[in-house]
Amino acid sequence: MEWPTARLEVLNEEPLVVKNPKTWYHIHSYGGWGRFFKGLRQKIIMATRCTNPTCGEKRLWLPPRSECPDCWHPMEWFEAPQVGTIFTHSVVTYPGELFKLPPGTPLISVEIEGVCTKLMSWLKEGQPLFGMKVKAVFNTEKPTNTILDLAWVPA
Amino acid sequence: MIKFGKGNLRIPKWERPVYIVAGGLTDFRKKYPEKNSCQLVTEALRMAVEENQLKVDPEQIRRMVNWCVYSQFADHFGDQLLAAAKVHDYLGFDPLGNIEVKTGGATGGSSVLAAAQAIASGYASLVPVVGWERMDEVSTKVGNSYIASAACKDFESELGWMYAAYYALMAKRYQYENNVPHESLAKIAVKNHLYAHYSPFSQNPGKYTIDDILKNEVVSDPLTFLECCVMSVGAAVLFLADEETAHQLTDQPILLKAICGGSHTLRTADRRNMPILLLPNETEATYHHFLEGRRHEWPGFSSFLAARMAAYLAYHMAGIQDPVKDFDILETHDAFTISDIQTYEDIGLRPYGRGREFIDSGEAYYEGKLPTNLSGGLIGTMHAVGATGIFQIVELLWQLQGKYDQFHGDPKMWTRYGKTKPADWKSLQVKKARRACAISHAGTGSHVTCAILEKP
Ligand SMILES: [Zn+2]
Numbered sequence: 001m002e003w004p005t006a007r008l009e010v011l012n013e014e015p016l017v018v019k020n021p022k023t024w025y026h027i028h029s030y031g032g033w034g035r036f037f038k039g040l041r042q043k044i045i046m047a048t049r050c051t052n053p054t055c056g057e058k059r060l061w062l063p064p065r066s067e068c069p070d071c072w073h074p075m076e077w078f079e080a081p082q083v084g085t086i087f088t089h090s091v092v093t094y095p096g097e098l099f100k101l102p103p104g105t106p107l108i109s110v111e112i113e114g115v116c117t118k119l120m121s122w123l124k125e126g127q128p129l130f131g132m133k134v135k136a137v138f139n140t141e142k143p144t145n146t147i148l149d150l151a152w153v154p155a
Numbered sequence: 156m157i158k159f160g161k162g163n164l165r166i167p168k169w170e171r172p173v174y175i176v177a178g179g180l181t182d183f184r185k186k187y188p189e190k191n192s193c194q195l196v197t198e199a200l201r202m203a204v205e206e207n208q209l210k211v212d213p214e215q216i217r218r219m220v221n222w223c224v225y226s227q228f229a230d231h232f233g234d235q236l237l238a239a240a241k242v243h244d245y246l247g248f249d250p251l252g253n254i255e256v257k258t259g260g261a262t263g264g265s266s267v268l269a270a271a272q273a274i275a276s277g278y279a280s281l282v283p284v285v286g287w288e289r290m291d292e293v294s295t296k297v298g299n300s301y302i303a304s305a306a307c308k309d310f311e312s313e314l315g316w317m318y319a320a321y322y323a324l325m326a327k328r329y330q331y332e333n334n335v336p337h338e339s340l341a342k343i344a345v346k347n348h349l350y351a352h353y354s355p356f357s358q359n360p361g362k363y364t365i366d367d368i369l370k371n372e373v374v375s376d377p378l379t380f381l382e383c384c385v386m387s388v389g390a391a392v393l394f395l396a397d398e399e400t401a402h403q404l405t406d407q408p409i410l411l412k413a414i415c416g417g418s419h420t421l422r423t424a425d426r427r428n429m430p431i432l433l434l435p436n437e438t439e440a441t442y443h444h445f446l447e448g449r450r451h452e453w454p455g456f457s458s459f460l461a462a463r464m465a466a467y468l469a470y471h472m473a474g475i476q477d478p479v480k481d482f483d484i485l486e487t488h489d490a491f492t493i494s495d496i497q498t499y500e501d502i503g504l505r506p507y508g509r510g511r512e513f514i515d516s517g518e519a520y521y522e523g524k525l526p527t528n529l530s531g532g533l534i535g536t537m538h539a540v541g542a543t544g545i546f547q548i549v550e551l552l553w554q555l556q557g558k559y560d561q562f563h564g565d566p567k568m569w570t571r572y573g574k575t576k577p578a579d580w581k582s583l584q585v586k587k588a589r590r591a592c593a594i595s596h597a598g599t600g601s602h603v604t605c606a607i608l609e610k611p
Pocket residue numbers: 050051052055056057068069070071072073
């Protein structure tokens with residue numbers, strides 16, 4: 001048998017430090033939430049609502065959940081409004097590795113009428129302000145197939 | 156959950172008292188290639204058994220241990236799954252049973268909770284809690300991405316791959332709701348970098364002015380680098396014991412009166428409004444103004460329900476009436492200046508909306524009413540995540556035992572880590588400290604524990 005040809009690069013001798021490369025990928029299923037991501041391709045925001053008549057939470061969930069956390073019943077899909085207001089915002093100057101948008105992208109949380117949550121997203125145009133009205137825009141040209149395919153612009 | 160049933164708010168109780176007998180640390184560094192993780196935990200463990208004036212020799216202590224708890228946040232960082240098995244093996248505790256605990260940034264606190272449960276139930280009589288993190292195998296940028304893997308990977312991680320950004324969103328909203336000047340936030344950073352200056356264990360000490368903090372480079376607005384925790388390599392160890400074992404081991408055992416946990420949704424996005432859960436020092440009247448007026452929603456993005464829940468349970472368990480009066484010293488999880496102000500409110504140091512008064516009034520400083528993060532905290536001293544919650548309690552243990560100077564003031568402690576004791580070093584020993592509190596915190600408030608220590 002031959003010695004292996006792949007070798008770890010030595011970065012330092014004392015103490016001995018080597019470089020251990022990682023090059024594989026994960027195969028990730030969105031499972032029951034796939035309908036939300038597929039909806040973005042059709043320029044719709046799909047949310048879920050609990051239809052258990054005895055459940056107290058009648059509002060939409062966004063991000064969607066397949067089951068209701070308040071009563072554990074399956075939820076149903078509904079289209080969410082495509083307008084909202086900015087609840088909070090921050091411009092991220094030093095994002096972490098894997099961030100697909102340029103540094104300086106404003107991150108926002110959006111309040112949408114009839115939705116019990118405040119969706120985290122990003123502002124594609126303009127500068128964010130508290131209470132600013134925004135409308136949804138969708139990346140249908142070359143979708144990333146991530147949450148980044150939904151963004152907002154001033155309404 | 157936004158509606159509590161009786162069972163949800165049941166106050167936990169120990170079947171028998173739980174004591175803390177010894178603690179040990181390594182120093183904390185951005186990079187620590189000189190020592191692997193097994194060496195770091197052994198170093199912290201040796202400090203615990205050799206330098207805490209125990210009455211039993213280390214080999215005998217090994218014979219007394221009957222259960223071990225390991226605390227490491229992310230297998231990603233160390234690139235070693237089942238790292239606890241390796242550490243347990245290298246510490247020579249096989250074939251004793253052990254568990255590894257993982258609750259993000261609160262892993263240390265949760266590990267102490269798990270060890271306390273073992274002692275309190277009678278399952279064990281002497282338990283080492285061993286925490287560490289090795290965050291130097293990847294670049295800071297990748298490290299931030301790893302940490303952001305602890306946000307929701309489907310709906311939130313992609314938005315920044317950066318926890319500072321998620322906290323910045325909360326900071327902006329908090330400032331908007333409460334008119335908090337950035338200067339108040341910056342004071343926390345100034346304080347904790349300064350206290351780190353007196354600690355031989357610290358990674359990021361510094362004598363800064365408020366202006367230095369404000370003019371520092373912004374990570375995600377409004378937070379600057381100096382307002383964010385460090386990323387560290389290092390380890391921390393605590394020994395918990397039942398009463399009989401505690402007295403066998405030391406003349407200065409400290410009671411762990413309570414340690415309780417709370418949680419909230421992983422995504423800040425999913426936090427729905429609910430009525431404020433009141434602490435013993437609050438009444439409906441405390442919030443008349445907030446509930447009727449501008450503070451129309453709680454916890455929103457500005458408060459940590461998990462911290463409030465943990466404090467609610469721990470205060471009732473330990474009989475705390477008013478935290479500022481009843482505690483003599485406090486360690487918070489100051490991952491960011493903003494989260495510290497939020498926590499002041501969650502744990503009842505000030506009513507919601509008025510957290511800044513705790514720092515602005517001077518109460519949070521050494522010789523103030525409730526000195527906070529004299530250890531230097533996460534901003535100044537360390538955030539080797541799995542070790543953090545344990546480190547906080549080690550520092551409090553030494554404070555309550557009157558050993559701050561032994562571990563921080565001895566010039567040999569500084570030379571041990573290749574440092575020189577600063578000429579302007581001063582003791583941060585809190586005189587007559589009797590009761591202490593530590594808050595361990597994960598995510599954007601997904602898990603929080605509240606520990607209460609008391610000198611018997
Ligand atoms: Zn339901």
